[in-house]
Amino acid sequence: xxxxxxxxxxxxxxxxTGSSAAAQLRVVATTPDLASLAREIGGNVVNxxxxxxxxxxxxxxxxxxSHIVTLNRADVLIEGGAELELGWLPPLLESSRNAxxxxxxxxxxxxxxxxxxxxxxxxxxxxKGDVHSLGxxxxxxxxxxxKIVARRISDHLxxxxxRLAASYKANLVRFNAxxxxxxxxxxxxxxxxxxxxxxxxxxxxxxxxxxFNLEIVETLEPKPGIAPSPAHLAKxxxxxxxxxxxxxxxxxxxxxxxxxxxxxQAGAVVLDMPQQPGARxxxxxxxxxxxxxxxxxxxxxxxxx
Numbered sequence: 001x002x003x004x005x006x007x008x009x010x011x012x013x014x015x016x017t018g019s020s021a022a023a024q025l026r027v028v029a030t031t032p033d034l035a036s037l038a039r040e041i042g043g044n045v046v047n048x049x050x051x052x053x054x055x056x057x058x059x060x061x062x063x064x065x066s067h068i069v070t071l072n073r074a075d076v077l078i079e080g081g082a083e084l085e086l087g088w089l090p091p092l093l094e095s096s097r098n099a100x101x102x103x104x105x106x107x108x109x110x111x112x113x114x115x116x117x118x119x120x121x122x123x124x125x126x127x128k129g130d131v132h133s134l135g136x137x138x139x140x141x142x143x144x145x146x147k148i149v150a151r152r153i154s155d156h157l158x159x160x161x162x163r164l165a166a167s168y169k170a171n172l173v174r175f176n177a178x179x180x181x182x183x184x185x186x187x188x189x190x191x192x193x194x195x196x197x198x199x200x201x202x203x204x205x206x207x208x209x210x211x212f213n214l215e216i217v218e219t220l221e222p223k224p225g226i227a228p229s230p231a232h233l234a235k236x237x238x239x240x241x242x243x244x245x246x247x248x249x250x251x252x253x254x255x256x257x258x259x260x261x262x263x264x265q266a267g268a269v270v271l272d273m274p275q276q277p278g279a280r281x282x283x284x285x286x287x288x289x290x291x292x293x294x295x296x297x298x299x300x301x302x303x304x305x
Contacts, residue, residue: 028074032276036286054278055252071096081112084137129223142207197245201254240266246304249273
């Protein structure tokens, strides 16, 4: 469905239902991980909706008329930023005609603001693949960076709804304390595998590896967003054997069959490592998801020792 038809259908839906007053603040997040953070900070006084599905590639979300309706009614929008949603969010926002979440408005939160970005290219060249000029946008896999995002969400919610500013701040304090406690637990789980060599499909575990002292020796994609060629995969297999890298991390929307082929030839295993809450059973929150990632990786690395 083209964007013009999507926008037309959305405007019909908006006109048909009118503006529904709601007691709760309506928060829209582009991805489930951001939605989970919004629920942690907003508590039960916010109504949170995620646009992307947990199993959907956040770079290429399928735009729908319902997304425009949801954005039209939003009080707050949280986006990842760093060009993560560049391919699909701008046209949806333009069609939503909602000044409350326009760029620079109090209701617009760009999660990447204030985060120390990794892999910022020194020159921008599309021949290098789907690179992001502002840096690698997968920073939410780093719990320490998430604390920066949580503070930004708390600050913006307080600006949009000052009556509940104290509640948002209290929720932030509890969230940070829980992150600190869980970080100690996650680091203990992965400590035996310090400097372990791993392979990923896309460059989506750079922040995770940096935080937990892992080394990514190869990616199945030769360049971000570019499908692997047989020649590149042969190179990856050679590197894995030489470096003793025995695990390949994949997300639900990536080509698992390709990963399994490489793993068989390299004597490795493929681990399902989704970065979105809800992509696997019992991973409905950010904490659940990180528990799953750390536990799954630790078990995978232990089994390959």
